[in-house]
Amino acid sequence: MRKKKSHSSICAEGVFKDLVSFDGNNIILDVSINIDFALNVEKAIKMPLNVYYVDNNLCCPVCGNKLKGYSTRSRTINGREVILQRYLCAGKGVCGKYVDASLDSFIGKWQRYTREVQQFGLNENLIDYSSLEKISEKAADRFDIEISRETIIKSHVQKC
Numbered sequence: 001m002r003k004k005k006s007h008s009s010i011c012a013e014g015v016f017k018d019l020v021s022f023d024g025n026n027i028i029l030d031v032s033i034n035i036d037f038a039l040n041v042e043k044a045i046k047m048p049l050n051v052y053y054v055d056n057n058l059c060c061p062v063c064g065n066k067l068k069g070y071s072t073r074s075r076t077i078n079g080r081e082v083i084l085q086r087y088l089c090a091g092k093g094v095c096g097k098y099v100d101a102s103l104d105s106f107i108g109k110w111q112r113y114t115r116e117v118q119q120f121g122l123n124e125n126l127i128d129y130s131s132l133e134k135i136s137e138k139a140a141d142r143f144d145i146e147i148s149r150e151t152i153i154k155s156h157v158q159k160c
């Protein structure tokens with residue numbers, strides 16, 4: 001006889017399914033999921049993945065109508081290329097507004113590094129006044145990314 005799943009595990013699967021899905025070599029993430037998640041999955045399954053971001057709850061900012069997937073665009077985050085879904089307003093009439101899946105939950109609009117990475121550089125410097133070289137090395141260990149000294153300097157003067 002099959003063992004009945006506990007209620008909590010069913011709920012967890014349901015939530016997970018809405019936020020993360022797989023399609024061949026693609027991992028499709030909701031915009032609320034930090035890119036670190038995809039990188040950790042890659043490490044766990046020992047296979048490179050294409051990272052796609054989608055936002056299924058997006059509405060048109062102009063007319064409030066539903067949006068439909070139209071095309072994609074790429075963006076570099078922490079040195080890694082990801083694909084963002086671009087949506088087109090499906091509203092009646094002539095709205096025609098395009099909206100990209102927004103990653104504002106973990107990275108600033110024009111930034112190349114996540115807030116977490118930027119904050120890491122700031123904190124390291126506040127704690128022990130590490131050299132930029134040292135901070136760069138620590139960031140490489142912590143996030144598995146190469147981050148230039150110039151970027152660390154910028155993160156000290158920019159608001160994330």
Ligand SMILES: [Zn+2]
Nearest residue numbers: 060063089095
């Ligand atoms: Zn619209």
